[in-house]
Every structure is written in C-alpha cells, then in structure tokens.
Amino acid sequence: MKTKKLTTIFVLILILAIAVGTYNISLSDFRLSDSNYSYLAGLTWYRSAPGLEKGFEQASLENKPIAVYFWAIWCQYCAKFQSDTLGNPQVKKILQDDYVLVAMDLDIDRDVSGKYGVSYPPYVLFLDSKGNVIERVAGAVDAGTFLPIVTQVRDQVRSK
Amino acid sequence: MITFGNQILYATLVVSAIALLGLLLKEFKKSEIFSKFVTPAILLSAGLLTFAYLLLTYYFAVSDFTYEYVWEYSSTDLPMIYKLSGTWAGQPGTYLLWVWVIFLSSAWLAITTKHSTPLERRTQIITLIIGIYFIVLTLIQTPFKSIYELPNIADMIARGDLPANFVPAAGNGLNALLVNIWMILHPPLMFIGYAGMTIPFAAAIVYLITKDEGWEELGRQWARFTWLILGMGIAVGGVWAYFILGWGGFWAWDPVETASFIPWLTLTGYLHAAALHRKNKNTFAIATPMLSAVSFILIIYAAIVVRSGLFNSVHAFGEASTGTLLLLSIGLTTLVSLGLGIKRYFEEAETAEEDRGFWNKTNVFYITLLMFVVLAFISFWGITYPVFIQITQGLKVNVASDTKNFFNVWSYPFTLILLLALGFCLNYKEPEKEKQKKTLFIVAALTILTMLPRTDNFYVLDHNSPFWVREPGIYKLIGSISVLSIFPPLIYVTASVIEYLNGYMSSTNLRVRIKGIGMTMIHIAVVLIIFGSVVSSIRTTSIERINIPIGAQGQIFDVGDGYGIRVLELSSRSLTESSSAGGTKISDVLSNPGGFSGENIQVKGKVVEVLKTQTETPPITYTAYIRLDDGTGSIWAATQSAEPISIEEGSTRSAKGFLMSQFKSSSINRTFDLVIFSRPDDVGEAAGTESGNYNVQSVKLEVYQGNNKIGSGTAEYLQGKGGSGTFPMVSPSLGLLAGDVYVIFQGTGGGSIPLTLKIIPAVDLAWIGIILFAVGIILIMSAKTKARGTG
Numbered sequence: 001m002k003t004k005k006l007t008t009i010f011v012l013i014l015i016l017a018i019a020v021g022t023y024n025i026s027l028s029d030f031r032l033s034d035s036n037y038s039y040l041a042g043l044t045w046y047r048s049a050p051g052l053e054k055g056f057e058q059a060s061l062e063n064k065p066i067a068v069y070f071w072a073i074w075c076q077y078c079a080k081f082q083s084d085t086l087g088n089p090q091v092k093k094i095l096q097d098d099y100v101l102v103a104m105d106l107d108i109d110r111d112v113s114g115k116y117g118v119s120y121p122p123y124v125l126f127l128d129s130k131g132n133v134i135e136r137v138a139g140a141v142d143a144g145t146f147l148p149i150v151t152q153v154r155d156q157v158r159s160k
Numbered sequence: 161m162i163t164f165g166n167q168i169l170y171a172t173l174v175v176s177a178i179a180l181l182g183l184l185l186k187e188f189k190k191s192e193i194f195s196k197f198v199t200p201a202i203l204l205s206a207g208l209l210t211f212a213y214l215l216l217t218y219y220f221a222v223s224d225f226t227y228e229y230v231w232e233y234s235s236t237d238l239p240m241i242y243k244l245s246g247t248w249a250g251q252p253g254t255y256l257l258w259v260w261v262i263f264l265s266s267a268w269l270a271i272t273t274k275h276s277t278p279l280e281r282r283t284q285i286i287t288l289i290i291g292i293y294f295i296v297l298t299l300i301q302t303p304f305k306s307i308y309e310l311p312n313i314a315d316m317i318a319r320g321d322l323p324a325n326f327v328p329a330a331g332n333g334l335n336a337l338l339v340n341i342w343m344i345l346h347p348p349l350m351f352i353g354y355a356g357m358t359i360p361f362a363a364a365i366v367y368l369i370t371k372d373e374g375w376e377e378l379g380r381q382w383a384r385f386t387w388l389i390l391g392m393g394i395a396v397g398g399v400w401a402y403f404i405l406g407w408g409g410f411w412a413w414d415p416v417e418t419a420s421f422i423p424w425l426t427l428t429g430y431l432h433a434a435a436l437h438r439k440n441k442n443t444f445a446i447a448t449p450m451l452s453a454v455s456f457i458l459i460i461y462a463a464i465v466v467r468s469g470l471f472n473s474v475h476a477f478g479e480a481s482t483g484t485l486l487l488l489s490i491g492l493t494t495l496v497s498l499g500l501g502i503k504r505y506f507e508e509a510e511t512a513e514e515d516r517g518f519w520n521k522t523n524v525f526y527i528t529l530l531m532f533v534v535l536a537f538i539s540f541w542g543i544t545y546p547v548f549i550q551i552t553q554g555l556k557v558n559v560a561s562d563t564k565n566f567f568n569v570w571s572y573p574f575t576l577i578l579l580l581a582l583g584f585c586l587n588y589k590e591p592e593k594e595k596q597k598k599t600l601f602i603v604a605a606l607t608i609l610t611m612l613p614r615t616d617n618f619y620v621l622d623h624n625s626p627f628w629v630r631e632p633g634i635y636k637l638i639g640s641i642s643v644l645s646i647f648p649p650l651i652y653v654t655a656s657v658i659e660y661l662n663g664y665m666s667s668t669n670l671r672v673r674i675k676g677i678g679m680t681m682i683h684i685a686v687v688l689i690i691f692g693s694v695v696s697s698i699r700t701t702s703i704e705r706i707n708i709p710i711g712a713q714g715q716i717f718d719v720g721d722g723y724g725i726r727v728l729e730l731s732s733r734s735l736t737e738s739s740s741a742g743g744t745k746i747s748d749v750l751s752n753p754g755g756f757s758g759e760n761i762q763v764k765g766k767v768v769e770v771l772k773t774q775t776e777t778p779p780i781t782y783t784a785y786i787r788l789d790d791g792t793g794s795i796w797a798a799t800q801s802a803e804p805i806s807i808e809e810g811s812t813r814s815a816k817g818f819l820m821s822q823f824k825s826s827s828i829n830r831t832f833d834l835v836i837f838s839r840p841d842d843v844g845e846a847a848g849t850e851s852g853n854y855n856v857q858s859v860k861l862e863v864y865q866g867n868n869k870i871g872s873g874t875a876e877y878l879q880g881k882g883g884s885g886t887f888p889m890v891s892p893s894l895g896l897l898a899g900d901v902y903v904i905f906q907g908t909g910g911g912s913i914p915l916t917l918k919i920i921p922a923v924d925l926a927w928i929g930i931i932l933f934a935v936g937i938i939l940i941m942s943a944k945t946k947a948r949g950t951g
Contacts, residue, residue, distance in 0.1 A: 003518050011530045017538050025632050030558040
C-alpha cells in the first residue's frame with residue numbers, strides 16, 4: 001500500500017508539473033491573439049465586423065481595395081499560407097502599401113463569414129469600398145497564384 | 161400546443177418517475193406499495209421512447225418540415241438513407257437516442273435482475289435518475305419542436321406574410337461532410353456508447369456508498385459493450401477522417417475525437433482494474449469504481465465538447481443550449497464521486513494489504529492503470545486549457561506551435577512506460593519474478609539506447625516541419641527522441657502476448673481458451689495500432705499544392721520527387737435526386753402554375769429586378785423580392801432573413817421553394833401573381849451547369865513513380881450545404897507495409913486541378929488492429945465466466 005501511495009503521489013506531481021508547465025508555455029510562447037493580429041504574416045490587420053467598417057472608411061478615403069482574410073487557429077494550412085503566400089516579400093509589400101487589411105477569425109466572426117459565404121479557411125475576399133466582392137481566393141494557394149491576383153485587383157480599383 | 165412527440169416524452173417522464181418513486185419508497189420506507197409497478201413502468205418508459213424514436217424517424221422519412229429539427233437536418237432531395245440518418249445529425253436527436261439507450265439498459269436491468277438484491281435496486285435508482293435527467297434535457301432541446309413555435313415564423317404568419325398552414329417546401333439539408341456512409345454509423349455508435357456507460361457508473365456509485373458486492377459483475381458486460389461501441393465509434397471517425405475528410409491520416413488530435421478517446425482510455429483502465437478486483441475484492445477497491453465514475457464523467461464532458469462550439473474542431477456542427485445543464489451534471493457527479501472515493505479511502509486505510517515491496521503484480525499493474533490515467537489526462541488537458549484560457553482571460557492560445565505536437569510529445573514517453581508495464585504484467589509469475597525483472601530491465605535499457613540514434617528524420621516530432629523551429633526547448637528535447645525506441649517495447653509486448661496465449665491454450669476449459677484468444681487479439685491489436693500509427697504518421701511522403709492544368713489531361717504530369725500523375729477524366733454530377741435538382745423552366749411554371757402548387761420547385765435566372773423591404777419594429781426581418789429571368793420568362797421570388805440580404809441586379813441566382821399565387825405584401829403594398837418563397841440559403845448564386853444541393857466533382861487519375869503505375873482511382877470533391885467534403889483516392893496498391901497511394905482533390909479552380917499526393921505506409925496495420933479489437937472483445941464477452949473470489 002505504501003508503494004502505491006508513493007507512486008500515486010509521484011504521478012500526481014508529474015501531472016501537475018506538466019499541466020502548469022504547458023499552461024505557462026502556451027501563455028508565453030503561443031499566444032494567438034493580440035490587439036491588431038500582427039502575428040498574421042507580420043502584417044497589421046483590422047479585425048472583425050467593426051474593423052471591416054473602419055476598413056470601408058479607409059478604403060474609400062484612400063481609394064484602396066480591401067483584402068479580408070478569413071483564418072482559424074486550428075487551420076494548419078493557414079499557417080503555411082501566412083508564411084509562404086502572405087509572407088512572400090512581393091505579396092507582402094503590395095498588401096502593406098496598396099491594401100486595407102481586415103482579418104476575420106472564422107470561429108468568432110461567423111456573421112461576416114456567413115454573409116459572404118465563406119465556410120472554410122484560409123479564404124481571402126477582395127472587396128471594394130462599397131462592399132462589392134471583386135475577387136475570391138479560396139484555399140492555401142501559393143504566392144505564384146496569389147501575386148497576379150493582388151496586382152490585378154489593385155490595378156482594377158485604381159483605374160476606377 | 162404540445163406536439164405529439166413531446167406528449168410522448170412528457171408521458172415517459174411521468175411513467176419513469178413512478179418507477180423511481182416505487183424504488184425509493186422500497187429503499188427508504190421499506191414500503192412495497194409501488195413495487196409491483198416498477199418493472200412495468202420501466203418497460204413502458206423504454207417502449208414509449210422506442211416509439212418516440214420511431215416517430216422521429218417517420219417524420220424524417222416523410223420529410224415533415226413542420227418540425228424544426230427535420231427542416232434543419234433534412235431535405236426532400238436527399239436519398240432516403242441520408243434522410244433517416246438526419247435523426248441523429250443534430251443535438252436534439254442525439255439526446256433522444258442517448259436517453260432511449262439509457263432506458264433500454266434500464267429495462268435490461270429490470271428484466272434480468274427483477275431488482276431482487278439491494279445492489280440491483282440501488283443501481284436501478286441511479287440509472288433512472290440519470291435517465292430522467294436526460295429526458296428533461298431532451299425536452300429542453302426537443303426534436304419535436306414545431307416550426308409554428310419559432311418566433312419569426314409565428315410573426316410572419318401573424319402579419320399575413322405567410323399562410324397559417326405554411327409548410328416549408330424544402331429542408332435545409334444535411335451538412336455536406338456528413339453525406340456518406342461512415343457518418344451514418346459514427347454518431348449512433350458514439351451516443352450508444354455514451355449511454356452504455358450508465359449502468360457500470362451507477363453500480364460503481366452504489367458500491368462506493370454501500371460496499372454492496374457483485375457490483376463489478378453487474379456492470380461488466382455493459383462496460384465491455386461500451387468499450388467496444390465507443391472504440392468502434394472512434395475508429396469509424398478515424399475511417400471518416402481518412403477516407404472522406406482527406407486528412408491524410410486517421411488521427412489528428414481534433415478536440416472532439418480526442419474528447420471521446422479520453423473516456424475510452426479511462427474505461428480501458430477500468431476494465432484492467434476490474435480484472436484484478438474481481439479476483440480479490442481488496443485489490444484496487446477504490447481505483448476500480450473511481451475509474452468507472454471518471455469514465456462516465458468524461459463521457460458527459462465529451463458530449464459537451466462535441467456540441468459546444470467552444471472547441472475549435474471539424475465537429476462544430478451545432479451549438480447546444482443545454483450545455484450548462486450538462487456542465488452542472490459534470491460538477492455534481494464529480495463532487496459525489498470524489499467525495500465518496502475519499503471517504504472510502506479513509507475507511508479502507510486500516511484494512512489495507514501489507515506491503516510486499518515494489519516488485520509484485522499489483523504494483524506494476526497499478527502503474528499500468530496510472531499510465532492510462534496519465535494518457536487520459538494529457539489528452540484532457542490539451543483540449544481543455546486553451547478553452548479555459550480563452551474563457552477566463554479572453555486570450556486565444558495554442559498548445560504548441562503545431563497542435564498535434566503537444567499530444568505526441570507528452571503521450572510518447574508514457575506510452576513507452578505503458579508498453580513496458582504491459583509486457584511485464586501479462587506473464588507475471590511470482591516464482592519467476594527475478595528472471596522477468598531482468599528481461600524488463602534489458603528491454604528498458606534497449607528502449608533508452610534506441611532513443612539516441614540520429615536517424616533520417618525518424619523522430620517523435622518532424623524536424624522538417626515549419627513548426628519545428630518554433631517549438632520550445634522541452635518539446636524539442638522529447639521531439640528529438642528517435643522513434644526506433646518504440647520497437648523494443650513492441651517486440652517485448654508481442655513476445656509476452658504469445659507466451660500469454662500459450663498459457664491460456666493449455667487450459668482444458670473452452671471458455672477460458674476463447675477468453676484467452678480474445679485477450680491475445682486485443683493486445684496484438686495494441687501492437688499493430690501503435691506500429692501502424694507511428695510509422696504511418698512519421699514516414700508519410702507528402703507532395704502538396706499540385707496544380708495540374710485542366711488542359712493537361714491524359715499526359716503524365718511530373719509532380720516532383722519522382723512521382724507523376726495522369727488525369728484521365730474530370731466530371732461532375734449531382735448527388736441528389738435529379739427531379740428537383742435540375743431546375744424548372746420558368747415558362748413551364750408560368751403556363752401551368754396549378755401543376756406546381758405545393759411542390760418544391762427550383763428556378764434559375766438572371767436577376768432583373770430587386771425590391772427590398774424590412775420590418776420597422778424589432779425583431780427586424782429583411783425581405784427581398786427578386787425577379788428572375790431565364791430567357792423563357794420571368795418570375796418573382798421572395799426570401800426573408802434576420803440579416804440584410806445582398807442580391808444585386810444582373811447576377812445569376814437560383815431560387816428554390818414553395819410557389820404561391822396572388823400573394824399580397826403589405827409592406828411594399830403590391831400583389832404578386834406568382835412568387836416562390838425561398839429560404840435565404842436557397843437563393844444561391846447559380847453556378848454554371850451544375851445544379852442541385854450536393855454537387856460532386858470527380859477526377860479519375862493514375863499515379864506513377866518513375867514509369868511504374870503505383871496506383872489509380874477516383875478522387876472526389878463534394879460541395880453542398882455547410883461546406884465541402886473531399887473524398888480522396890485511396891489505392892492500397894503498395895501492400896501491407898508500404899501502404900496506400902492517397903490523392904486529395906480540392907475541387908477545380910482557376911483552370912487547374914489542385915491535388916495533394918501522399919504515400920502513406922503501414923496504415924492498414926492500424927485498420928487490422930481495430931478489427932482485432934472488436935473481434936477480441938466480442939470473444940471475451942461471449943465467454944462469460946462466473947466471478948471468482950466473491951461470494
């Protein structure tokens with residue numbers, strides 16, 4: 001009985017250590033939310049439905065198209081899409097300079113995703129300042145596919 | 161007005177309360193007044209619930225859309241089998257299934273035991289309390305809710321926008337991901353498994369309170385049954401993920417599959433503890449009932465995870481309003497079980513066995529039990545604390561850079577210990593203890609040595625993954641253990657199992673031999689499943705983001721790494737019945753409106769006129785009238801929604817629904833000759849030549865390695881309500897070890913065919929293991945032996 005008690009206590013301490021350790025690691029290393037979603041491909045995004053409203057204002061002031069990026073934490077393709085496609089230097093530069101960026105968390109911003117018929121991440125929606133859909137990019141496309149689209153959408157909006 | 165189905169549920173509530181009352185009077189007042197009603201009342205409750213379930217099935221069969229649940233989860237154009245499986249597609253239906261099975265097990269208890277002993281009577285009391293609780297849950301989220309009880313429908317009828325006998329023409333349909341044979345099986349297996357745990361739990365609680373003997377035997381077959389059904393439910397989920405979802409694997413630590421795996425682990429621990437407990441009732445006298453209680457609690461937790469929507473998962477099919485009640489029941493059962501367990505612990509302390517040193521069977525066996533608990537805890541913790549942080553601090557966190565790394569890293573070392581303990585315990589014999597200890601030490605030493613080699617990326621974590629560099633130190637440390645270290649324990653277990661089988665086969669008793677074969681199968685299955693999952697997940701070759709131009713059909717397209725793919729044919733079809741899916745010419749409707757009245761019709765055309773209106777007082781409802789022109793004529797369609805509707809003139813739309821003539825709208829003050837009423841979802845953007853709710857694109861292809869064809873088949877992509885499903889091509893052409901050629905097709909887009917190619921080895925071993933699990937436990941259940949050692 002003594003042995004069992006000791007093993008139980010040992011295992012309980014072990015479990016507790018793992019629990020506390022992982023909890024703290026997550027809080028320090030794997031935070032997925034901050035105020036501006038700057039972790040998404042190193043770009044600064046507006047967020048959620050109010051962010052989209054602000055995005056519309058800024059877009060009409062500056063005559064820029066809006067890129068709405070739908071993502072989710074559990075979406076592993078999103079991580080790849082962010083690092084390889086959005087993070088591609090050419091793509092990133094165009095997005096940074098010529099676009100108004102809005103990020104939508106599919107788990108939270110269900111109303112917006114429902115309204116635009118977005119059901120899975122990653123998904124990028126290109127809107128003009130009036131909210132009309134210019135282009136849709138579904139899935140984790142590579143930079144080679146994505147770059148011509150961001151260029152074309154930008155030029156289309158500018159020429160208006 | 162209470163619907164017929166709900167009347168049945170209320171009746172069941174009353175009848176089962178009578179049964180409970182009878183048992184309680186007998187228990188506390190020694191009164192027999194109601195005793196003779198108990199068994200009939202329980203049988204009647206089970207019968208009523210059977211009838212209720214059949215009634216629901218009937219509503220689905222005839223597509224009675226006056227019930228919200230049927231409207232939500234069925235559609236007239238679905239094939240019959242999918243209409244029927246709609247009964248368990250959502251929360252209300254699964255509650256009904258759950259409570260039905262609880263009462264079936266309660267009826268079994270009543271018939272087989274007649275409540276002749278206090279243990280049986282008390283177990284029935286707890287079973288009935290749980291059953292009644294679930295009837296209440298079912299009533300709160302009832303599948304028998306009429307659409308006329310829905311506020312917006314009632315409003316529209318009151319305003320005259322809908323006729324009083326309004327019946328929606330078409331249902332909402334089933335989520336596209338659920339439209340396949342595996343998903344017909346998966347939910348009922350899970351919920352029957354959940355329900356099967358009720359009696360072992362009830363018996364364990366009674367034992368903890370009263371020390372009534374025979375509790376383990378009473379719940380034994382139910383516990384095994386639950387283990388089988390729940391295990392098969394999880395396995396079918398894995399099959400679904402592999403063959404339908406296109407995960408390229410059968411296990412991805414998705415919160416919901418993990419949630420069901422947790423009680424299955426503790427239940428496995430329970431079955432092991434019970435095996436020793438039944439031989440000597442002082443062995444694991446507290447651990448055994450506690451494992452049973454914990455399994456039950458974790459099952460309710462799994463039910464919460466499945467439906468809460470809090471856990472980010474592919475399973476987020478619906479949100480529950482009864483979540484708080486389930487949480488409450490978890491809190492209550494946890495408090496009761498823990499309290500009883502602690503109380504028993506202090507009572508038991510004096511009568512403890514004497515300490516025989518560390519190395520004896522009970523102690524090592526106890527480590528096995530602890531390992532099940534630790535593994536269960538790791539899974540529990542990994543899905544729970546991110547949600548906890550999200551709720552308490554409003555922060556989203558991940559458990560690791562790549563979610564599955566958390567579970568793999570922490571589970572791996574404990575799996576090794578579990579395997580070593582298993583190999584040791586299977587053949588433990590007191591006289592050979594020293595020799596067996598020596599073998600264990602050698603294997604343990606080999607295990608540690610084989611952790612060290614620097615092999616070609618054969619580690620616990622994938623060093624080539626983009627996530628690897630971002631993992632913290634402890635993950636990198638454990639992640640760098642070579643997976644070669646799994647082989648010494650696996651070989652050790654295999655050898656032990658063979659020796660164990662020999663021991664059983666020397667028995668002359670047929671039942672004992674059958675039981676031995678069953679247990680051997682299960683433990684061999686453990687080896688196969690662990691081998692299959694480790695090798696398949698680590699050695700999979702994956703080529704992603706292949707884009708084959710549609711024009712390149714017929715040629716072998718080089719996709720890299722020496723592989724080539726030849727696309728033979730690209731086609732698309734509608735899964736649903738063509739009669740309603742094809743769409744009707746508007747001129748046909750205009751020329752003969754009477755022929756379409758009350759029917760589900762679908763038209764498609766260009767939007768030539770849009771009128772929008774909304775109610776001025778809350779709840780605000782938006783209505784859009786659109787005139788569709790398909791070239792043969794034009795017709796009005798109307799749709800309503802709680803959100804603004806965005807439909808532009810010039811776009812091509814389809815409308816599907818119920819045809820109404822001489823419809824007068826007071827809000828825009830206009831009368832329409834004919835108008836088609838559609839749900840917002842059914843006013844879709846009409847896409848090209850496709851039609852219907854569920855469209856399948858399929859691509860027939862061949863996979864080459866160099867010039868050799870290594871696999872061929874069809875990969876499909878289904879688009880429908882709620883998203884899309886990928887039906888990958890799985891060609892098991894490489895054999896048992898080398899595995900499957902696996903191609904995922906994501907649906908055509910941008911003039912190309914996007915594909916992912918995977919070569920997945922050894923996965924078949926896991927499937928074989930799952931089959932052995934099932935056959936093994938069925939053999940053990942069939943070879944029921946009398947409990948030894950107890951009176």
